[in-house]
Amino acid sequence: MFWVLAFSLIISWLVAVTFTPYLGVKILRAPKQKPGNTGDHYKSSRVYEYLRALITWCVRHRRTVVFITFAMLVLSVAGMAGPVEKQFFPGSDRPEILIDVNLAPGTSVTTTDTTVKRLEELLDSMGGVENYASYVGGGAPRFFISVNPEHPDSSFAKIIVTATGPVERDRIIAALDQHVANGTFAEARIRIRRLLFGPPVDWPVSFRVVGQDPATLRKVAHQVREVMSHNPHVVNPHLEWDQRVPTLKLEIDEQRLRLMGLTPLSVAQQMQYRTDGVPIAEVRQDIRTVDVYVRGQGAKRAQNEPPIYELRNEQGQKIPLSHLGEVKLAYEDAMIRRHNRELFLAVRGEVKNAQPQDVTKALWADLESIHAALPDGYRIDIAGSLERSQEAEDSINQVFPLMIALMVTCVVLQMRSFPGVVIVLLTAPLGVIGSVVALLIFKQPFGFVALLGLIGLAGILMRNTLILTQQVSDNLEDGMLPSDAVVEAAVRRARPVVLTALAAALAFIPLTTDIFWGPMAYVLIGGVIVGTAITLFFVPALYALAFRLESR
Structure with a gap:
């Protein structure tokens, strides 16, 4: 995205300073002078008269305008941190449905396959199913960026269902959820979900209990699961590895x-x-390779x-x-997981009717008592979508100093004065005001893509401020009084600034219906419209305050 925007802006600038003036000379004609018209429509138009009066009032009451603007900014930041829903990446609009089937650890492939066949019979009886594919004993190949292939496990199966459309997909998910809630597949833990955009996130809400002793990890993890079960938005909280499986120990x-x-x-x-079997050959089927195993007869078994x-x-x-x-017949953990070479036990769950990041933050506050009682050497880390979101934001924050340094350098070269640089930089965050309003009105979440839009919005508003301040400099060179120069600069640059802002806002309207780009479109539309309107009145007031201009 960076390179696309960078080359687009550079090429558009070259076109604007070369080809656009050429077209203007060839196509546009000089306007005819009407009788009684002075030729200065900025003086004769009533709209500009009202605008001039309003901007003059803002310059005279500069402290009030600046205070109100910053108060609105503070309220918007509070709204972004509070009421606005947080989301890492939205769900995909693809028709696939993912069904994860988890039976008790150590369950044979045959038993797992029996449950899968019952699910397949249920899918066959539903309408709107175009096709489905089942993978028993392991996960499916990665066919979408956000799908992580699972490790081989005889007690696990995955079914990928392709619906005939988004409406049918949602109906099938609701029907399957109802069957699971009714206990149709009580022998298994079944997870039904749709695809998500963005990097792979196994579970939307997840916490890692880190320590050394598996028994202590399991004890703390059960406490975490108990807290998660009391949250109305968390569905099916469970431990990643909990049940111990029977194993045969032979001391030779x-x-x-x-x-x-x-x-x-x-x-x-x-x-x-005798147990797992020995691979003896491979069979090719189209583009797939299937291993062939040979296994001896099972052992003789007596009860208990x-x-x-x-x-x-x-x-x-x-x-x-x-x-x-x-x-000896003993019991051991079915699996042991490590993160950064540290033993951990994950407690995770699904989220319904809420955003995963909001639920994770609420649960994190509820886990405070468990944090305080943890033994030495043990801790609880946030995982899931919130962790991936923080990682993505950290990757952006790493280049923030360089980005700010380059922006300040460009502004300094243009303004060549410290107060002017401060004025331009203070307008950068004003887009948050309109963005928060748009997100709240249209009930859109703020996520990673919306964050990118907010960063780009700062550049748009800073550009508008540079246009206004450059016009102020031109007016001062023409001999205007400082206060008049500020007011006339805002009046004369109002139309191009407003028209470019409206063009940008209208251009993003088609993206508002897109499930992926929609939040970013609302951020840019609200931020550009409200931010531009505020800039037209805030910048003259701030300029007059910074340079201590006298009011007339």
Whole structure:
């Protein structure tokens, strides 16, 4: 976006100073002088007379105008921090629906597939489904930038449903949510969602409990989940890894192993063959490659007893696994996750009827008591969409000093006076006033894209201020009194400033219906219109105050 805007502005400037004057000379004709007309429409037009009177009043009451303007700015900043909804990136308007199926850790692929088939039967009975694809035992390939492929897991499945349109997509999501709420798939935790724009965010609301001991992490994480469950906007809060899975522990007796004619490697290979299976070939299907596994017969199992596996030595003799050592049935964590090499347990949930960032901030305040009681070496970090939003904003903040330095340099070269530089820079944030009004009126969230629009808006308002101050300098060179020069500059530059502002605002109207660019369009429309109107009256008052001009 930066390079597109940069080249567009540079080329448009070259066209404005070369080709546009050429067209004006070739096409435009000199206006005919009417009888009784002095030729100065700035003096003869009633509109300009009213505008001149209003600007003159602002210059005379400069302190009041400056105070009111800054008060409006403070209220707008408070509105941006409060009532305006926060959003990282909006949802996509694509027709796909993502269905995540999570069963208990350690569940076999066969059991997971049974639940998936029930879901597929339900989808077949619904209208508006164009097609769907199911992936059992792992996630789907990345087909959209915000979709993160999941790790292989026998207890996990993903179904990608393509609806015939946005209306059908929302109807299918509502119907599936109702089935899940009614307990149709009580054996699984099912998550139904649409695609999102922006970088991948696994869960909109998430907290990381960081520490060393898994048992302590689980204890604190349960407390966090309890707090999240009391928030009306959080749906299905859960721990990323909570349930422990049964595992078979074999403490091998090396002497017995040698007597039986086996080695640790042969035991490991035969156990893999009996449990997970061994890859023996690959089958190509179109552009996909599917691994073929061969697996031996299951172990003999008695109720409430560990399974009985039989191995074979080089002589082909059957040897029960229990003869090689002590076989124990133990429980361990299904997975252990690390972030920046630190052990953590994530507590996450879905959000309904609210913005994830607002919900995360509210929960963060509710977790204050848990923070205070954490043992040494343990902490809770914010994850989810708020963390990704902060990372994106930090990447912009890193170049802010350079951006401000370049802007100030350009303004100094133009103004060549400290008060003039201050005047131009003080008008940069005035766009927040109109932006907040537009966001609140049209109920639009403020997100990353809207932030980019707000940054660009500062440049637009600073350009308008430079136009006004340059006209003041021209008027002073023509011999006008300082106070008259300020008023006439605002009057004479009002029409081009207003027309360019309206052109910019009208150009963004088609983007207001776009789900991705809509918030930025509202920020620019509201900021340009209100900011330009304020600038026409605020800049003359501030100029008169900064240079201590006498009122007439």
